[in-house]
Amino acid sequence: MYRTHTCGELRASHINTEVTLSGWVQKSRDKGFMIWVDLRDRYGITQLIFDEERTSKELMEKAKTLGREFVVQVTGTVIERQSKNSNINTGDVEVLVATLEVLNEAKLPPFTIEDETDGGEDIRMKYRYLDIRRNPVKDSLIFRSKVSMEVRKYLSDKGFIDVETPYLIKSTPEGARDFLVPSRMNAGQFYALPQSPQTFKQLLMVGGMDKYFQIVKCFRDEDLRADRQPEFTQIDCEMAFVEQEDILEIFEGMTRHLLKEINGVEVDKFPRMLFDDAMRLYGNDKPDIRFGMEFGELNKVAQHKEFKVFNDAELVVGIAVPGGASYTRKEIDKLIDWVRRPQVGALGMVYVKCNEDGSFKSSVDKFYNQEDLAKWAETTGAKAGDLICILSGNTTKVRAQLSALRMEMAERLGLRKPNEFAPLWVIDFPLLELDEETGHYHAMHHPFTSPKPGQLEMLDTDPGAVKANAYDLVLNGNEIGGGSIRIHDKETQAIMFKHLGFSEEEAKEQFGFLMDAFEYGAPPHGGLAFGLDRLVAILGGQETIRDFIAFPKNNSGRDVMIDAPATLNDEQLEELSIKLNVKE
Numbered sequence: 001m002y003r004t005h006t007c008g009e010l011r012a013s014h015i016n017t018e019v020t021l022s023g024w025v026q027k028s029r030d031k032g033f034m035i036w037v038d039l040r041d042r043y044g045i046t047q048l049i050f051d052e053e054r055t056s057k058e059l060m061e062k063a064k065t066l067g068r069e070f071v072v073q074v075t076g077t078v079i080e081r082q083s084k085n086s087n088i089n090t091g092d093v094e095v096l097v098a099t100l101e102v103l104n105e106a107k108l109p110p111f112t113i114e115d116e117t118d119g120g121e122d123i124r125m126k127y128r129y130l131d132i133r134r135n136p137v138k139d140s141l142i143f144r145s146k147v148s149m150e151v152r153k154y155l156s157d158k159g160f161i162d163v164e165t166p167y168l169i170k171s172t173p174e175g176a177r178d179f180l181v182p183s184r185m186n187a188g189q190f191y192a193l194p195q196s197p198q199t200f201k202q203l204l205m206v207g208g209m210d211k212y213f214q215i216v217k218c219f220r221d222e223d224l225r226a227d228r229q230p231e232f233t234q235i236d237c238e239m240a241f242v243e244q245e246d247i248l249e250i251f252e253g254m255t256r257h258l259l260k261e262i263n264g265v266e267v268d269k270f271p272r273m274l275f276d277d278a279m280r281l282y283g284n285d286k287p288d289i290r291f292g293m294e295f296g297e298l299n300k301v302a303q304h305k306e307f308k309v310f311n312d313a314e315l316v317v318g319i320a321v322p323g324g325a326s327y328t329r330k331e332i333d334k335l336i337d338w339v340r341r342p343q344v345g346a347l348g349m350v351y352v353k354c355n356e357d358g359s360f361k362s363s364v365d366k367f368y369n370q371e372d373l374a375k376w377a378e379t380t381g382a383k384a385g386d387l388i389c390i391l392s393g394n395t396t397k398v399r400a401q402l403s404a405l406r407m408e409m410a411e412r413l414g415l416r417k418p419n420e421f422a423p424l425w426v427i428d429f430p431l432l433e434l435d436e437e438t439g440h441y442h443a444m445h446h447p448f449t450s451p452k453p454g455q456l457e458m459l460d461t462d463p464g465a466v467k468a469n470a471y472d473l474v475l476n477g478n479e480i481g482g483g484s485i486r487i488h489d490k491e492t493q494a495i496m497f498k499h500l501g502f503s504e505e506e507a508k509e510q511f512g513f514l515m516d517a518f519e520y521g522a523p524p525h526g527g528l529a530f531g532l533d534r535l536v537a538i539l540g541g542q543e544t545i546r547d548f549i550a551f552p553k554n555n556s557g558r559d560v561m562i563d564a565p566a567t568l569n570d571e572q573l574e575e576l577s578i579k580l581n582v583k584e
Helices: 057-064 121-126 135-157 198-206 244-263 275-282 329-340 370-380 395-412 490-499 504-518 532-539 570-575
Strands: 018-030 034-041 044-051 071-080 093-104 180-182 190-192 211-219 231-240 272-274 315-321 350-354 360-362 387-393 423-427 432-434 441-443 470-475 478-485 525-531
Touching: 018 044, 018 093, 034 057, 044 057, 044 071, 057 093, 135 211, 135 244, 135 532, 198 211, 198 231, 198 504, 198 525, 231 244, 231 532, 244 423, 244 470, 244 478, 244 525, 244 532, 272 275, 275 395, 275 423, 315 350, 315 370, 315 395, 329 350, 329 387, 329 395, 350 370, 360 370, 370 387, 387 395, 470 525, 478 532, 490 504, 525 532
Parallel strands: 044 093, 272 423
Antiparallel strands: 018 034, 018 071, 034 044, 071 093, 180 190, 211 231, 231 525, 315 387, 350 360, 350 387, 423 470, 432 441, 470 478, 478 525
């Protein structure tokens, strides 16, 4: 037996108990006549003591050789600690060591294994197995496990069945690029790793598994950000014989359950917002509603004067920044520089200071009088002491730019509090999006999303106006889940493929198996998939997902620890019937 207790377990009630502990040496303090060693495992830290009055000379000498991260086993007696440490759970006691065995020596780590480490992200990614020993990463992984267990508990209690679906599937055009896997036994042919189990969960509904879920790996070969990984985890769910309301009820319940069990937070309201309203009021389809700063559209009150910038704009829109009237001209100039950055892309920004005395000071005072500016304040909801920030131009671009500014100002003002949770359903998305370059429509979600009842015929007359029977669950400005009621009959699915530009032959080649299945009694069905990585990060009070993944990739999609992806040797390539044509 390597241990009778963990390093986080011993208390005053264990005094005079003989114990065996195993773990890693956190640090050692040698006072000559006395040596203290902090021994660590994932449960905590226990202080060990070697005392020349009570410890043999041989054991004292052995203790002096211990270095950081040595793996050791000790036996000894729990005694009362003279200088107690209230910062750790075991701070009332220590172990007077009787025997010491070094199970494995360790090289000096490339960074300190402490909560606040001296290691940068790159070096910690390379030695991720050492980084996991640090409390912030260790606790994040334990937190993720707790969330996953609560998800399984909730869904199992609701009658959902956990079913695994394949990882080696057929490449289909669903949006992002597929990761491809060559087949040795079928030369020149490739599997794809699934972007989601979408078609399989629909086939499970045809198979009569009316409540399915799976916590499953998904893969997308796309450019990465802090909250994106090439492989990620979904809580994938599907239900048969349901309408949209049934699905929203189930997953509101799951989100409530997680917030209560994980965060101790009770949330009663899950507001619902139309996609069109989300774009009009917040400039994106996943608004953070923990704070205000809703958009005010100013075309009617700003396009009547000789200010050409506004008069030529498709949209003039602003937000009221609380307390912003106190900003100096230098601070406002920096804000204008911020919106001009390539990441935002605005050409400039007009501002209005709402003074405490009820007057207004604007960067366009030459064109607008106090009465005009008062109407701007009314439209944006600005109060005395606020700053109105106004952008103009193409509607789609300006909304995205002002949305970025809104989030930046909320961050600066401390309005995005990680311990506050504001869930929101966004519903009635467009079914199709127009690709301005090609002039063709593509599915906003995926080709299997059904249109709202009664709107199928509009695909022929006004395809851009058709709404999807789709919904996203947003939490604190992040989309944590999304889904739809699916198409469940062959005729409707064929119409949808036609409007997405598939010929009958292409549709049959790509999705013939699903179309065939629909001919054998497919039930009405729909579902939703949560992004587990992002959900866990938000519940954990973070914006990025990397620390909640055991072995993440970097922003180039590389695992720098195992040096992947990597080249194959000529023998492997020949066996797979692959020739490379790598461009320099």
